[in-house]
Amino acid sequence: MLIVMTANATDAEVAGVVRAITELGFRAHPMAGATRTAIGITENAGAVDPARFTNMPGVAEAIAVSKPYKLITLECRAERTVVKIGDATIGDGGLALIAGPCAIESREQAFAIAESVRRSGARFFRGGAFKPRSSPYAFAGLGEEALKIMAEIRERFDLKIVTEALDEAGLELVERYADMIQIGARNMQNFSLLRRAGRSGRPVLLKRGMAATLEEWLLAAEYILAEGNDQVVLCERGVRTFSQHARNTLDLAAVPAVRRISHLPVIVDASHGTGKNYLVTPLARAAVAAGADGLMIEVHNQPERALSDGAQALGLEEYEQMVHAVRAIHEIIA
Amino acid sequence: MLIVMTANATDAEVAGVVRAITELGFRAHPMAGATRTAIGITENAGAVDPARFTNMPGVAEAIAVSKPYKLITLECRAERTVVKIGDATIGDGGLALIAGPCAIESREQAFAIAESVRRSGARFFRGGAFKPRSSPYAFAGLGEEALKIMAEIRERFDLKIVTEALDEAGLELVERYADMIQIGARNMQNFSLLRRAGRSGRPVLLKRGMAATLEEWLLAAEYILAEGNDQVVLCERGVRTFSQHARNTLDLAAVPAVRRISHLPVIVDASHGTGKNYLVTPLARAAVAAGADGLMIEVHNQPERALSDGAQALGLEEYEQMVHAVRAIHEIIA
Amino acid sequence: MLIVMTANATDAEVAGVVRAITELGFRAHPMAGATRTAIGITENAGAVDPARFTNMPGVAEAIAVSKPYKLITLECRAERTVVKIGDATIGDGGLALIAGPCAIESREQAFAIAESVRRSGARFFRGGAFKPRSSPYAFAGLGEEALKIMAEIRERFDLKIVTEALDEAGLELVERYADMIQIGARNMQNFSLLRRAGRSGRPVLLKRGMAATLEEWLLAAEYILAEGNDQVVLCERGVRTFSQHARNTLDLAAVPAVRRISHLPVIVDASHGTGKNYLVTPLARAAVAAGADGLMIEVHNQPERALSDGAQALGLEEYEQMVHAVRAIHEIIA
């Protein structure tokens, strides 16, 4: 914590802040600048609440210096985390592909797509069983029936199943049928759900919230690690901005920014991150070029008939072309 | 739905879209403009998925025209909803005040604040029992103990209790002890929690999400009404923008914008909406001047010692001055 | 400047940074915290470039502490600036009203509106002669002809004329005919134009840019003051966010935030700040309640026939009702 005094703070006001710091059992380091005095604080055990200082006379602002996350940092663990499900991995230097339809609509649809996903060499199949929908009247997924279809797909195609849990009851089911639990953007700060995922034996795919800062996203992961589950993959999926040509603004700088701070793998959802079919492949290529450990992609055998988010799904052929391109880029930067 | 063709779409492409519309059982209204043709769609029962058209040849864009919410609209119910808890009301033309500490820290603290809240004429006491915190290591509230303290406050000071539920288990407890269930900004699209609140007999205070559009916020309320609970109060609490001088950017235009569409009352949280003590009173005045049905305000007997969000709490005297000012403004615009 | 080291920075890395600071002729204040070391810098004459440190080994981040503006601060001049044009003032504690059409369209239109503006007690008339338009094909104002009409209005109605200059050539003309030069949001960082306005004898109304931070806006004003012109009024007019129910998101916290730092008056443009007729009056009331020194409002005698921005103009009667309400609110908070 650094306390910055106003330019015309009096000596008594500076002394008042120093005294307050000392009374809290911390050490104060006053530094008189040309125009302002700043006072550093050390010997504090945990985070210091800025509120204790910002309303004191003569104080201009209180700047937090230390970061509230620990377990997710490279400082805490220098070796990069590799998430493993059987022989499929995320974060080991390879390019992980998680592909499939937005929502499981039927056994036929899911199998047709899974075949193409498998043929592309992807090791992970995604499909929505429980869909978070802005409107209470929109198709919300087939629920457990969808989970059963995906469990069959695992056996038939040797694909690992990734699917979203919307609440604790849903998480129980997802745990039973799937290989990896997805926490969606809308639930990134659903702390009860994060804690529950932290107590699960399954790896967790944690999407960034639509308005989440890097710090909040990393802290959401910290919630999961703090409960004992360190098999966490971060997934950038676009943030909400004024920009309207895509559904979200994909923030690819988040990929190297996460990697600089954390040992956790980071992938990119180029489908939700753009929301439009024609943007998916260029941005998927860009994500890999930026250093992502993998991609999450929506694929549909008949995009124009999809029950949800069809506008952003790739057709099977488009998907296979995209895979070809991103693999070539990944080889270059690896 | 309106389908806009590109300027150089061929007649065959226009005909293809018209055919696709007709095949879906809808009616197509082609309108040839000077540079482009647009095709209106009617006779559709529900919302039409733009995805069915956006990837067709010659299509520039598909524009949704109808709105997905129903029960919350003035078109559905012309009379404004008044939320009533005993003799205390929100939305009847008066100015509802919901005040109290961010978090209940102890019986002494809560009682000291409640006394001031009562003296100000407010009818609602807020206090956090379960606190959503970005960091897993921050103070997360006293839980049920806090709820018990607030139940005592209800009896002693004749104040109605408003407190947040973070999950379904917490909601059971909140229902038991409190008068009104708050759904926080981070949970605005926690659809399981919204549905559960919709099945509660208690009124619900629904905060706007940090990056929620007006439409998404109203749809979140629609989830609650769709389950049978129409005692919902909307609460603007600031959105996240690039602007850094306040913790959030309070979007006061949301107040008249909600009132133009919905019969539900709308209030403003000037404390979280600003995040800084010196901004609370000016923005609380502004909220009332903009037409809010009420205010939610954090008050603390010792703001500099608050365990959470002390930087934004008003001291007791500041709070009483604020109440005086907002009541005077409310009288003018009523 | 505060340099924060990574948690695992070595003693040699800390020493390296201290040496670099000393070599620049500054003084280093290392503070060893529980997990990290931070190093304060003092005795620097001007701002220190963070870049000199952020790429050094062991450095996590460099945090700027001092603010780059001077002349606009209360620390530099404790007394609030009152902008005076003859007997009309902004910033003296009264409520300044600047009203008129978006664009001057004809002598008849302008006079009809000016009469209503005068009758409302406003002392300032606004009207666009040069209009910044996103499209090169949109109506761009009548130019010098509009300035002549406004000069007539000054004589006839004893109103002070405020109008926008888009470039240096236009500023020469505006200076000749008008009383106050408006710098629009799109030109807030047109530094040549700011410097030219700083050399003018006329007061300047400086609108906030659509994505400007408080600091950038104050620095734009600093450009004008640095050239010798301290007759500057700041005007909040909404920022651009994801929120789509209003054209811009009016950031009313900017009003008290400016007042806390600067001696310059600050007003609010509730018309551009909302972009919709039905939002103007509620937000104008809110702006005054938040402590604004004045309002800028678009008024039109026939809003539905306006050549630009008709959707946000108040009709004459709506305008007069608004004036009545905001004056009453201003009396309460004064």
Place this chain on the structure above:
Amino acid sequence: MLIVMTANATDAEVAGVVRAITELGFRAHPMAGATRTAIGITENAGAVDPARFTNMPGVAEAIAVSKPYKLITLECRAERTVVKIGDATIGDGGLALIAGPCAIESREQAFAIAESVRRSGARFFRGGAFKPRSSPYAFAGLGEEALKIMAEIRERFDLKIVTEALDEAGLELVERYADMIQIGARNMQNFSLLRRAGRSGRPVLLKRGMAATLEEWLLAAEYILAEGNDQVVLCERGVRTFSQHARNTLDLAAVPAVRRISHLPVIVDASHGTGKNYLVTPLARAAVAAGADGLMIEVHNQPERALSDGAQALGLEEYEQMVHAVRAIHEIIA
């Protein structure tokens, strides 16, 4: 234009809107939906002002359908524009590299960097002569002296010179010494400067404004084309969002989005688009993978001693490694 009526609009209100459309000489196409009536407008010569309708009784909203730009569209010119300066090109399918220091600081610095730029195979040298600075007290460039140094660099290294003009006087100078005129983000809606650039014989590099929508950016280019200059290159450089881990949020979806609408080349400034050294190379790779026609990159021989923006400059060796990587990616996607 599409006028959407409220659900409870009366027949008389619908008839009133139809009449208003007809009176303007346009044709009305009423379409009665299940819950609402919408009315299409055709036979309008130019854009219709929504304001003429939004305040009429029974009208819910007016939706603009046609786009205001023309000359920049693929509909207007199907063949992609190639910007040519001698034998150097942008937009012909190759990867154009524009590299150099943020600001020209001295002949020695500029020559050292130019040599590396030339060796990398880049054909364009960038260097700031006139720097837009938020603070009036920051280094603003060497002005004409810098232009002279760059003119020497052109001769010595056979590099084309790209440099920013801040105002019309500066543009005269830039035109005289340089090969390509840069219009910066802060001036994207400085319409006088855009028009002046449109009358220049030099190609123009037009950066996207910090809060500019795609449409506004394309309209800014339209200003230049409308004056007769079609040698325009668009440059994405990041937009301003709540996200703080990078200086700006690079919006790479803008690359394919521009290409879908316009025949103009589009490049990416990965230096200003990120603001941090360690982010530049990953995002430069991503930009090329997304389909950009080129890159603008800041290079410095001594980043830690740069007079401006040193934090984001690549060192010479980092730069050459980046060029190697982006060329390999470009070959894959070409």
